[in-house]
Amino acid sequence: MFSRIAKHVAVIGTVLILSYAAYVGIVRVRANSAPKARGAADPPAAPALIKFISPLPNGTWTLPAGDYANTRYSPEDKINTQNVKNLKLIATFSTGITHGHEGQPLVVNNTMYIVTPYPNDLLAIDLKNLTGPIKWKFEPHPDTRAQGRACCDTVNRGASFADGKVVYNALDDTTIAVDGTTGEQVWRAKTGDVSLGETTTGAPLIVKKKVYIGNSGGEFGVRGKLVCLDLKTGKELWRAYSQGPDSDVRIGADFKPFYAKDQGKDLGVTSWEGDKWKRGGGTIWGWLSYDPQTNLIFYGTGNPGVWDPDLRPGDNKWSITIFARDADTGYARWAYQIEPHDNYDYDEIMENILVDMDWNGQPRKLLLHPARNGFMFVLDRETGEVLSAQKFVESTNWASGYDLKTGLPIKNPVFSTHLGKVASGVCPSSTGAKEFVPSAVSPHTGYLYIPAHNTCMNYEGMQANYIPGTPYLGASVKMFQGPGGFHGELVAWDIQNAKPVWTIKDAKFPVYSGVLATAGDVVFYGTLEGWFRAVDAKTGEILWQFKTASGIVGDPMTYTGPDGKQYVAIYSGIGGWMGAIAQPDMSVDDPYAALGATGAMSEIKSYSSPGDNVYIFGF
Amino acid sequence: MRMSTFLLIASAGLAMAACGCYQSPAAAEGAQPPTFVPVGPVPGAGNAPVVQSNPYATDPTAMEEGRKLFDWYNCSGCHGGHGGGGMGPSLRDQTWIYGSTDADIFASISEGRGKGMPAWGLKVPEQQIWRLVAYIKSMRTPEEPDPPK
Numbered sequence: 124m125f126s127r128i129a130k131h132v133a134v135i136g137t138v139l140i141l142s143y144a145a146y147v148g149i150v151r152v153r154a155n156s157a158p159k160a161r162g163a164a165d166p167p168a169a170p171a172l173i174k175f176i177s178p179l180p181n182g183t184w185t186l187p188a189g190d191y192a193n194t195r196y197s198p199e200d201k202i203n204t205q206n207v208k209n210l211k212l213i214a215t216f217s218t219g220i221t222h223g224h225e226g227q228p229l230v231v232n233n234t235m236y237i238v239t240p241y242p243n244d245l246l247a248i249d250l251k252n253l254t255g256p257i258k259w260k261f262e263p264h265p266d267t268r269a270q271g272r273a274c275c276d277t278v279n280r281g282a283s284f285a286d287g288k289v290v291y292n293a294l295d296d297t298t299i300a301v302d303g304t305t306g307e308q309v310w311r312a313k314t315g316d317v318s319l320g321e322t323t324t325g326a327p328l329i330v331k332k333k334v335y336i337g338n339s340g341g342e343f344g345v346r347g348k349l350v351c352l353d354l355k356t357g358k359e360l361w362r363a364y365s366q367g368p369d370s371d372v373r374i375g376a377d378f379k380p381f382y383a384k385d386q387g388k389d390l391g392v393t394s395w396e397g398d399k400w401k402r403g404g405g406t407i408w409g410w411l412s413y414d415p416q417t418n419l420i421f422y423g424t425g426n427p428g429v430w431d432p433d434l435r436p437g438d439n440k441w442s443i444t445i446f447a448r449d450a451d452t453g454y455a456r457w458a459y460q461i462e463p464h465d466n467y468d469y470d471e472i473m474e475n476i477l478v479d480m481d482w483n484g485q486p487r488k489l490l491l492h493p494a495r496n497g498f499m500f501v502l503d504r505e506t507g508e509v510l511s512a513q514k515f516v517e518s519t520n521w522a523s524g525y526d527l528k529t530g531l532p533i534k535n536p537v538f539s540t541h542l543g544k545v546a547s548g549v550c551p552s553s554t555g556a557k558e559f560v561p562s563a564v565s566p567h568t569g570y571l572y573i574p575a576h577n578t579c580m581n582y583e584g585m586q587a588n589y590i591p592g593t594p595y596l597g598a599s600v601k602m603f604q605g606p607g608g609f610h611g612e613l614v615a616w617d618i619q620n621a622k623p624v625w626t627i628k629d630a631k632f633p634v635y636s637g638v639l640a641t642a643g644d645v646v647f648y649g650t651l652e653g654w655f656r657a658v659d660a661k662t663g664e665i666l667w668q669f670k671t672a673s674g675i676v677g678d679p680m681t682y683t684g685p686d687g688k689q690y691v692a693i694y695s696g697i698g699g700w701m702g703a704i705a706q707p708d709m710s711v712d713d714p715y716a717a718l719g720a721t722g723a724m725s726e727i728k729s730y731s732s733p734g735d736n737v738y739i740f741g742f
Numbered sequence: 743m744r745m746s747t748f749l750l751i752a753s754a755g756l757a758m759a760a761c762g763c764y765q766s767p768a769a770a771e772g773a774q775p776p777t778f779v780p781v782g783p784v785p786g787a788g789n790a791p792v793v794q795s796n797p798y799a800t801d802p803t804a805m806e807e808g809r810k811l812f813d814w815y816n817c818s819g820c821h822g823g824h825g826g827g828g829m830g831p832s833l834r835d836q837t838w839i840y841g842s843t844d845a846d847i848f849a850s851i852s853e854g855r856g857k858g859m860p861a862w863g864l865k866v867p868e869q870q871i872w873r874l875v876a877y878i879k880s881m882r883t884p885e886e887p888d889p890p891k
Contacts, residue, residue: 590816708835710832715890
């Protein structure tokens with residue numbers, strides 16, 4: 124009887140604590156709110172703390188992240204902390220496809236380009252005539268059977284624009300170049316095979332005259348690869364796989380990994396048992412960045428094929444690895460495997476943000492990688508040396524830290540996953556302390572704004588059969604909200620001091636939108652309930668917010684309109700791995716559904732329906 | 743040995759024996775739907791064909807075997823650990839795009855469907871497909887083996 128009373132008291136107490144946390148976390152963060160500000164260094168004064176290697180040209184947005192370095196920082200400052208409270212809705216469109224609207228529009232030549240979720244239409248909007256008809260729509264008609272191979276909703280993360288062409292990927296592994304003026308196809312290239320379970324959801328990156336494309340399908344045992352196409356013709360120039368002999372991985376004499384564990388010949392074969400590398404995963408579905416000074420492309424690879432680690436002994440290289448490659452030849456300059464022999468589906472395809480900054484008093488060329496696995500990595504991008512790896516979500520428990528001498532995680536054996544064993548309460552979950560949704564950096568504050576998750580899981584390894592074109596998993600996963608009374612937070616991370624400064628907590632849902640930082644010292648982001656927010660970059664005070672029609676899983680961007688004013692645009696259409704539970708064909712009474720994410724998102728249907736909108740805000 | 747290990751081995755044995763992995767290639771081991779199963783409405787009154795019902799409809803052993811086959815053939819990877827949905831739609835709810843009778847569900851599994859459901863009839867024998875149908879129809883009923891929690 125006492126246990127029943129205790130249970131009721133615990134429930135009521137939890138509800139009260141959660142309600143208070145929601146109140147404090149969402150509504151009341153203010154500049155002087157002491158409990159949220161830790162390590163209170165005064166916001167630094169000008170000059171800028173960060174030197175940007177590829178500053179965004181004013182007014183346009185021609186690459187997925189805006190710039191090559193993935194800073195998602197705009198020099199636009201006409202919207203600032205004083206006037207953003209007057210921001211209003213200028214225009215809204217429907218794309219007509221109520222699936223996850225990840226990614227962001229492009230703006231160039233007074234035209235906004237939007238890639239929809241499958242069937243991946245390309246829309247051209249005339250910014251001089253926002254209330255008029257669209258300029259044109261290009262329909263690629265991808266293979267309908269690709270829809271059933273998309274692990275995490277039929278999403279698309281955007282396009283790149285160069286040389287008059289809009290280039291983007293369709294779900295069925297087709298890359299298309301469309302003339303930005305006429306809407307006619309210029310070329311089309313096939314880079315993968317849907318019958319193996321291979322799809323493409325990421326955005327291509329264009330550098331000089333080359334297009335770089337990754338792939339998806341780690342849940343199907345698909346071999347990850349980076350493909351390089353010629354921008355003018357679409358002809359394939361080379362491809363670099365994420366496993367196999369060095370010739371497949373494009374590793375040659377210039378390859379100099381920093382850590383001993385990553386050095387050796389043909390590790391993409393020898394770190395696997397038998398021929399399991401042929402189902403090796405390591406797909407590349409996140410963001411690509413580029414350093415024009417060193418001519419290097421940076422990206423991370425995803426999980427190894429088969430989720431049950433006992434079915435693939437070895438380090439499983441080169442899954443879960445950050446690569447630096449020569450942009451012309453594709454040959455690897457260095458690689459750093461973040462988690463050898465992955466136990467958790469911790470894809471490390473997150474953004475690799477390139478900034479030049481002082482580190483311990485010395486100017487250094489940095490690579491910032493807020494990892495899925497809960498650690499905030501700062502690397503020297505010239506060598507791949509790890510300078511710092513601190514937890515950015517408190518509940519992270521699979522490892523206590525990283526040994527900077529070896530580059531290896533200090534793992535907690537209690538949370539290892541195995542065949543026939545249930546690992547309980549592992550944090551973060553497979554969806555991560557952070558998903559692919561990109562963070563942004565501000566040179567005025569020196570902060571990285573990280574959209575973070577507090578999700579944990581139970582993970583049971585199981586037997587798995589490889590049947591091509593079907594999932595190759597071997598894991599039964601159930602996710603749930605982590606401890607602490609919140610499920611998501613926007614973290615302002617002081618890069619040089621490697622600690623959080625302020626956070627805005629979300630009681631119910633992870634933060635599943637990208638972030639935009641601007642010179643007006645306003646940071647924009649969105650929530651899964653559909654709130655689009657403008658926040659003071661220095662203090663975290665919420666200065667303005669607008670409730671959009673559906674949950675936000677896209678990335679805010681900003682541009683100068685034809686009238687010379689600053690505008691901000693965001694997609695509103697819930698979906699993606701965690702958001703797709705809001706779709707009508709998902710049942711919440713199976714917490715193991717959607718690869719375990721349903722367990723953590725059971726309330727989402729009450730807070731957001733599917734949507735298909737583009738919102739443009741301004742004055 | 744532990745129950746879960748026993749079940750793993752037993753299910754491996756069951757599937758190995760029944761999947762036709764080592765039957766001669768000439769044997770027709772695939773399972774076409776046993777009768778004509780229309781998805782759309784049949785024109786004219788009273789012309790709907792009589793379709794076969796599941797020989798295992800109320801057999802709890804068949805439902806349990808269907809549960810194991812659901813993992814063995816990676817159905818859980820697309821349709822959710824206990825059928826709640828994911829890459830493919832939920833099988834637990836009351837929305838059936840291609841019909842909810844046993845024969846309709848058999849046909850969807852055997853023939854595949856346009857958005858990516860594979861045509862399992864070319865690989866999975868008839869008796870296993872009926873067992874899968876029995877498991878799917880048991881979801882959200884008291885008979886569901888290993889219900890989600």
